[in-house]
Amino acid sequence: LAEKSDFLEVAYLLIYGELPSIEQYNNFTKQVAHHSLVNERLHYLFQTFCSSSHPMAIMLAAVGSLSAFYPDLLNFKEADYELTAIRMIAKIPTIAAMSYKYSIGQPFIYPDNSLDFTENFLHMMFATPCTKYKVNPVIKNALNKIFILHADHEQNASTSTVRIAGSSGANPFACVSTGIASLWGPAHGGANEAVINMLKEIGSSENIPKYIAKAKDKNDPFRLMGFGHRVYKNYDPRAAVLKETCKEVLKELGQLENNPLLQIAIELEAIALKDEYFIERKLYPNVDFYSGIIYKAMGIPSQ
Incomplete structure (x- = not known):
């Protein structure tokens, strides 16, 4: 469809x-x-x-x-x-x-x-x-x-x-x-806004390992937004579609190679998918992980 x-x-x-x-x-x-x-x-x-x-x-x-x-x-x-x-x-x-x-x-x-x-x-x-x-x-x-x-x-x-x-x-x-x-809540429709804010907080690829460690620390309030789903215990198929859609949009707008949020998101996903902590807990990117980047590229403010 x-x-x-x-x-x-x-x-x-x-x-x-x-x-x-x-x-x-x-x-x-x-x-x-x-x-x-x-x-x-x-x-x-x-x-x-x-x-x-x-x-x-x-x-x-x-x-x-x-x-x-x-x-x-x-x-x-x-x-x-x-x-x-x-x-x-x-x-x-x-x-x-x-x-x-x-x-x-x-x-x-x-x-x-x-x-x-x-x-x-x-x-x-x-x-x-x-x-x-x-x-x-x-x-x-x-x-x-x-x-x-x-x-x-x-x-x-x-x-x-x-x-x-x-x-x-x-x-x-x-x-x-x-x-x-x-x-409106950050755990539901507000999740894609929370993903954008999280990617901005991470700031650069060099900081990803530090934030992965924070996400795994049960005493740290930081959580990886855009990961996990109550029904999909493997990769959310909608996330796969939106990942490619995100690349198409950014390519069309001339931002594919120089969009820092996308680069952080792709590297964060790659690292998390290889980490036993996330694999054991079946925490994979969901539909919110890439949709916020698409909205932002379209000109829709994160809020």
């Missing part, structure tokens, strides 16, 4: 249980594009946050506030499932981009229905009213793979949180906002 499909095909598969025909795909993408706008009144919510607010704090509040725009979903029925799922898929990228734009003091960029799902997100993130954003196909394909590799992946903390909130019959937008709160 990561190699041959786009994210909306995978989203369709998760909702309906099968990949779409061309006609089904075209209809689905049109519906998602149709619902990508958010109510104009939502813009006022953003103005209540200070400029230093973390984008994830803004994000969870904004997604939760959608429950006020769809109050009838408190009586959530099976007939509502499909449209609500489409609205979620369509509006959350818009809100994510708005959260980022607000955090850097730039005006919001409206969705462009002439672009596909991933292109539109990049457009809303990086275009300005005076500068059009030209989507790089390598960047687009990398982000599309990231979306797919993170889709519906086992019973993680945010999934569990949403299901627990939903079990009471709460508004689904409110339930998803609780999942975003869980996702």
Whole structure:
């Protein structure tokens, strides 16, 4: 799927249980594009946050506030499932981009229905009213793979949180906002941010042995971020895909040979994979280990 499909095909598969025909795909993408706008009144919510607010704090509040725009979903029925799922898929990228734009003091960029799902997100993130954003196909394909590799992946903390909130019959937008709160944590969605900070702390390849020793010292609070997984007891297959994707992105941007974070990450991985301490404990790189480097190369700040 990561190699041959786009994210909306995978989203369709998760909702309906099968990949779409061309006609089904075209209809689905049109519906998602149709619902990508958010109510104009939502813009006022953003103005209540200070400029230093973390984008994830803004994000969870904004997604939760959608429950006020769809109050009838408190009586959530099976007939509502499909449209609500489409609205979620369509509006959350818009809100994510708005959260980022607000955090850097730039005006919001409206969705462009002439672009596909991933292109539109990049457009809303990086275009300005005076500068059009030209989507790089390598960047687009990398982000599309990231979306797919993170889709519906086992019973993680945010999934569990949403299901627990939903079990009471709460508004689904409110339930998803609780999942975003869980996702924010450094042990979950914040892990790729923690990996970037860790690589910066290590600083250079010469310091890797020292930090490997710190990670193995049970009395040292330092931990290797981006290693280990509750389900995968061998190498996370998603990490292998993202490692190659990371190289493709950095090569496209002319950073492959001189990106210090990538060099540290590759050497750190190589050393850890040969160390008996990590082998015995089945601590291998996971999906977060390389994704943060890709985000950073795209221009997305680590926070």
